[in-house]
Amino acid sequence: MSEWFYQESQTESFLEREFVFANFLEAFAFMTKVAILSEKNDHHPDWRNVWNKVYIKLSTHEANNTVTDKDRNLAEEIDRIL
Template sequence: MWTEKDNKLSKTFKFGDFQEAFAFMTRVAFLAEAHQHHPNWSNVYNTVEIELTTHDQGNTVTEKDRKLAEAIDELNA
């Protein structure tokens, strides 16, 4: 579940290992390009943390963030 706090949508994804986490990040990267909207994220071993905010709208959560979050969830379903 995505959490909205401090003008960001955030979610943590856990995988079996680093390779699975990195593969997920690669899929998200292509998805983000298609949406022309790019996440702030980090990866430590099997954990990927993603934050979404719309920088050109004053760093607030917009429909653009919600649509990308939904698309990311579909990748991970």
């Protein structure tokens, strides 16, 4: 998870990462793969897409918006699909 950054505030902690692709279609294809992983893991990211960039933020809502193994595991799975 070398490119994931851990962030913490008074109200939450999360992992975040920015992914950059050649164009919108590549970014969207990546998001589709992440969506399938998310459903499989029943763990869904907070994310957004701007043209060729995808921004992903992971935290576990059931654990008061903190980073748990669910987030670390999903981050590793996301890294493997690149």
